[in-house]
Amino acid sequence: MxxxxxxxxxxxVTGGARGIGRAIGExxxxxxxxxxxxxxxxxxxxxxxxxxxxxxxxxxxHCDVSxxxxxxxxxxxxxxRFGQVNALVNNAGVAIFKPCAEISFAQWRSVMATNxxxxxxxxxxxxxxxxQGQGGAIVNIASISGLRxxxxxxxxxxxxxxxxxLTRQYAxxxxxxxxxxxxxxxxxxxxxxxxxxxxxxxxxxYYDAIPMGRYGTVQEMARTVGFLCSxxxxxxxxxxxxxxxxxxxxxxxxxxxxxxxxxxx
Numbered sequence: 001m002x003x004x005x006x007x008x009x010x011x012x013v014t015g016g017a018r019g020i021g022r023a024i025g026e027x028x029x030x031x032x033x034x035x036x037x038x039x040x041x042x043x044x045x046x047x048x049x050x051x052x053x054x055x056x057x058x059x060x061x062h063c064d065v066s067x068x069x070x071x072x073x074x075x076x077x078x079x080x081r082f083g084q085v086n087a088l089v090n091n092a093g094v095a096i097f098k099p100c101a102e103i104s105f106a107q108w109r110s111v112m113a114t115n116x117x118x119x120x121x122x123x124x125x126x127x128x129x130x131x132q133g134q135g136g137a138i139v140n141i142a143s144i145s146g147l148r149x150x151x152x153x154x155x156x157x158x159x160x161x162x163x164x165x166l167t168r169q170y171a172x173x174x175x176x177x178x179x180x181x182x183x184x185x186x187x188x189x190x191x192x193x194x195x196x197x198x199x200x201x202x203x204x205x206y207y208d209a210i211p212m213g214r215y216g217t218v219q220e221m222a223r224t225v226g227f228l229c230s231x232x233x234x235x236x237x238x239x240x241x242x243x244x245x246x247x248x249x250x251x252x253x254x255x256x257x258x259x260x261x262x263x264x265x
Contacts, residue, residue, distance in 0.1 A: 011087040012036045014090055020218050020222070038092070065119075066117050090119035092119075140167045140182070146185055182237065184241050
């Protein structure tokens with residue numbers, strides 16, 4: 001990282017109360033940013049703030065990112081507190097895993113509203129502030145499910161694929177005013193939610209499909225986001241970086257053959 005600027009940079013992280021979002025907020029704090037965490041889950045957000053607790057450098061805002069009025073209100077609160085925005089991470093997301101013939105239109109719209117509409121609204125609002133200031137960086141948290149189709153992910157995967165294209169659309173326009181827009185596409189990540197919903201059999205399937213043979217960590221996701229927001233990534237714009245241990249590169253897989261390869265000698 002470069003030397004600490006005289007005026008601290010400000011990062012906004014949506015879905016910042018837990019998991020990847022919280023780890024990203026902690027990365028920014030550790031690298032001397034002031035941070036605003038936005039989340040729809042008020043109690044969990046309050047708990048995270050109490051545990052993170054740096055005196056003046058952190059605020060939490062209860063916000064449903066799919067609601068334009070709430071996003072505008074959150075924008076005003078961030079500016080009132082910090083006076084600028086230098087980085088935005090669109091991490092807020094929901095998932096409903098059902099067969100494509102069974103998912104309802106209301107469930108489809110719920111996923112799209114948070115995962116896609118939320119990123120659109122927050123980028124419009126906070127991106128405009130960056131464009132009026134000294135520029136900045138935006139990172140969208142997509143998913144490997146936006147790059148490759150998978151069972152039960154008709155809504156989730158489609159929302160993330162759309163988010164990847166939204167990233168490129170914004171990168172083309174906001175790049176003209178000094179705002180870089182990129183995305184990461186995490187593979188399976190070791191979160192509390194994953195521990196609850198991923199069965200032993202499912203985890204074994206993922207281990208077989210991922211060349212590195214493990215889940216990613218929230219800290220690995222946060223470090224990648226931090227890099228894309230940093231000056232070291234100053235000419236990276238409109239890109240999607242799969243942070244997945246080689247999951248996407250492996251394609252179909254064929255675990256039976258891979259087991260015979262063994263470790264390098």
